[in-house]
Structures are given as C-alpha cells and as structure tokens.
Amino acid sequence: MIGGAGFKLSHLQAMLLFALFVSMAFGFLSRRQPLERFKYIVWSLLLFLLVGVGIGWAMYPFSR
Amino acid sequence: MTEETTAQAAPQQYSQREKIAFIIGIAGWLLPGLGHALLKMWGRAVACFLLVGLLVFFGAGMRGNLFSSNGSDAFDSLGYLADLGTGTFYLLARTLEKSGPDVSHAGGDYGTRFLATAGVLNLLAALHAYEAARGRKA
Numbered sequence: 001m002i003g004g005a006g007f008k009l010s011h012l013q014a015m016l017l018f019a020l021f022v023s024m025a026f027g028f029l030s031r032r033q034p035l036e037r038f039k040y041i042v043w044s045l046l047l048f049l050l051v052g053v054g055i056g057w058a059m060y061p062f063s064r
Numbered sequence: 065m066t067e068e069t070t071a072q073a074a075p076q077q078y079s080q081r082e083k084i085a086f087i088i089g090i091a092g093w094l095l096p097g098l099g100h101a102l103l104k105m106w107g108r109a110v111a112c113f114l115l116v117g118l119l120v121f122f123g124a125g126m127r128g129n130l131f132s133s134n135g136s137d138a139f140d141s142l143g144y145l146a147d148l149g150t151g152t153f154y155l156l157a158r159t160l161e162k163s164g165p166d167v168s169h170a171g172g173d174y175g176t177r178f179l180a181t182a183g184v185l186n187l188l189a190a191l192h193a194y195e196a197a198r199g200r201k202a
Contacts, residue, residue: 007125007171014174017122018181021115025185028111029192 019048081198089194094151096186099193112189119182120153124160128175129167143176149183 009017027041092099097113100106124130131143147154157179166172 007122009122009126009171009174011170011174014126014171018174018178021119022181022185024111025115025189028108028115029189 015049015052019045019052023048085194085197088197089190092190092193093149093186096151096153096189099190099197103193103196105193105196108189108192112186116150116153116182116186116189119178119185120150120157121160123175123178123182124157126171126175126178127161127163127166128172128177128179129165130154130157130161130179143180146180146183149185149187150179151186153182153186 023041023044026044027037031037031040088099088102091102092112095113096116097109097111099109100112101109129143131140131147133144135141135144147157150157165176167176
C-alpha cells in the first residue's frame with residue numbers, strides 16, 4: 001500500500017512527529033479540561049524535544 | 065430485610081462492574097479508542113484512534129520492523145508484545161508494509177520505535193478505559 005521506498009523523514013522530523021504524537025496521547029489520557037490538556041501537551045512536547053536534543057549533544061563526543 | 069438484600073446485591077453489582085470493565089479494556093485493546101467510546105468519552109476515543117493509527121501509519125511507512133511471533137531472542141519477543149499492543153492495527157501495519165522492514169537506515173529504525181510506541185500507548189489507553197469503567201479514575 002505504501003511504496004517500496006516508504007517515507008523519507010530526517011532525524012529531526014521523525015523526532016518531532018514522535019514527540020507530538022506521544023505528547024498528545026499523554027495529554028488526552030491524563031487531563032480532562034481542554035486548557036489543562038493543551039498546557040500539558042505543550043509542556044510535554046517541549047520536554048521531549050529538550051531531552052532528545054540534549055541526549056543527542058551528550059552523545060556527540062562519542063560519535064567518532 | 066432491606067439491609068440484607070442490599071448487602072447481597074453489592075458484591076453482585078461489583079462483580080458485574082468488573083466484568084464490564086474487563087470487556088471494555090479488551091475492546092480498547094482490540095480497536096484503539098473503542099474502550100473510551102463505549103464509556104462515551106468521545107474526545108479520548110477519537111484521540112486514541114487517530115494517534116495510535118498515525119503512529120502505525122508512519123511506522124509502517126518508514127519501514128520499521130514489525131516483529132512476529134517467531135523471534136529469535138528476548139528483544140524480538142518484547143518487540144512482538146509491544147507491536148501486538150495495537151490490537152487489530154497490527155494486521156493493518158502488516159498490510160501497509162508491503163515491502164517489508166528496512167532498518168538499514170535511520171528511518172526504518174525510527175519506524176520500529178513508532179510501531180512499538182503505538183502498541184504501548186494503546187495498552188496504556190486500554191488500561192485507562194478499564195480503570196475508568198471500574199470507577200477508579202477518569
């Protein structure tokens with residue numbers, strides 16, 4: 001159904017998508033009020049990205 | 065007399081509630097969002113369905129590894145359990161991934177994580193629906 005090559009996403013795009021989907025799932029499951037949900041999703045997304053980029057930089061010295 | 069009847073009815077009601085909650089949990093696992101839909105939690109139902117579906121769609125599209133039951137080591141078995149967490153979407157992922165997995169590039173590796181995460185998130189959602197049906201939390 002999906003072509004042989006599949007989607008071509010960069011590391012950053014894949015990480016952004018992953019963080020967005022998981023943050024939204026967490027937000028919808030753990031908060032009831034729309035505003036609280038939105039805040040939770042944004043906060044969770046930012047933390048995902050911060051930790052992801054942080055771990056990426058922490059691994060940089062060992063990359064070669 | 066009334067008190068005795070009430071005392072007898074309480075465990076029956078509890079048992080009935082447990083049964084319904086279990087069925088709701090299983091339904092939520094089989095079809096993402098169905099557990100919440102049965103509880104009339106429409107927002108959560110739609111969110112679970114779409115988010116798990118999107119993770120499976122992108123995971124399969126990036127040619128992630130969809131584990132099967134005949135794995136060779138513990139990681140394969142754990143991966144299979146995680147993938148199975150998506151319920152019927154596991155079969156959907158198999159249908160979508162016509163060319164098979166390709167983890168020789170980063171995209172395929174990300175795809176594997178997407179698929180496993182979709183399963184684990186769906187299990188979390190099914191457990192949430194089960195707990196909500198038991199009246200524990202919502």
